[in-house]
Amino acid sequence: MSGAAPVLEAVGVGVRFGGVRALDGVDLALRPGEVCGLIGPNGAGKTTLFDVLSGIRRPDTGRVLLGGADVTRRSPVWRSRHGMRRTFQRQQLFGQLTVADNLLVAQEWRGGGGVLVADLLAAPTRRGYERARRERAAEVLRMCGLDTVAEVYAGALPVGRARMLELARAVVDGAEVLLLDEPAAGMTADEHRQLSSVIRRLTAEHGCSVLLVEHDVAFVMDLCARVTVLDLGRVLATGAAAEVRADPRVREAYLGARV
Numbered sequence: 001m002s003g004a005a006p007v008l009e010a011v012g013v014g015v016r017f018g019g020v021r022a023l024d025g026v027d028l029a030l031r032p033g034e035v036c037g038l039i040g041p042n043g044a045g046k047t048t049l050f051d052v053l054s055g056i057r058r059p060d061t062g063r064v065l066l067g068g069a070d071v072t073r074r075s076p077v078w079r080s081r082h083g084m085r086r087t088f089q090r091q092q093l094f095g096q097l098t099v100a101d102n103l104l105v106a107q108e109w110r111g112g113g114g115v116l117v118a119d120l121l122a123a124p125t126r127r128g129y130e131r132a133r134r135e136r137a138a139e140v141l142r143m144c145g146l147d148t149v150a151e152v153y154a155g156a157l158p159v160g161r162a163r164m165l166e167l168a169r170a171v172v173d174g175a176e177v178l179l180l181d182e183p184a185a186g187m188t189a190d191e192h193r194q195l196s197s198v199i200r201r202l203t204a205e206h207g208c209s210v211l212l213v214e215h216d217v218a219f220v221m222d223l224c225a226r227v228t229v230l231d232l233g234r235v236l237a238t239g240a241a242a243e244v245r246a247d248p249r250v251r252e253a254y255l256g257a258r259v
């Protein structure tokens, strides 16, 4: 798998905020079907890199490639329609909708919804879509262990479950490249294990490629085949988790006694 062409790539990405170089010549490659971790101390540039990869921020220098094509100038919506999904540090659920309805809405939006006339003309077809969407939502809820809370309002979920719902919503339709921003934050140890298992299934059974930012280094080292460490906007180290963990520069600059 290591020789496969990357599904997502940052090439020489640079971003400045006034005098601050948030990213400086950053290269990163996510290969098909892998889980790759992005770690680094506060202010290292992780969120800025996610913003660039997902299209929220255009870099001052460098390029973003999705499936080998240059998408640097493409919008977040375009990237989403081409299989990229992102979750955020701050949850973005519809709290007034049930867990199941959050997944239906996600599919409806990406499916493009419909106008009234089109809905009436195509009613039988749309009923078929509706059934397929409900089945898909139920399948993803089961995979994520959320089927028992399908009718609970999303706003009433404990934080770990809400994070899992964010993930479910991101993958409910055709996710190929997943960017997860602190997916394990606020989760219990049991929820960490469940999250790891869902992410592994997404890669092994659904062919997703996953890049995740996470402050829990032990979680990252356990789950990710490869890890990239950012420090002050530059790539400090990148490689197999075990190599990165043993890298003296990484230990000195960031991980200290924690690994």
Ligand SMILES: Nc1ncnc2c1ncn2[C@@H]1O[C@H](COP(=O)(O)OP(=O)(O)OP(=O)(O)O)[C@@H](O)[C@H]1O
Residues within 6 Å of the ligand: 017, 020, 021, 022, 040, 041, 042, 043, 044, 045, 046, 047, 048, 049
């Ligand atoms: N909108 C902004 N305006 C000015 N400076 C910014 C802005 N966003 C980020 N920065 C600066 O860019 C640098 C990188 O920030 P970024 O949020 O990407 O780091 P991070 O690794 O995600 O940090 P954390 O782990 O705390 O979320 C920091 O010095 C930050 O202060």
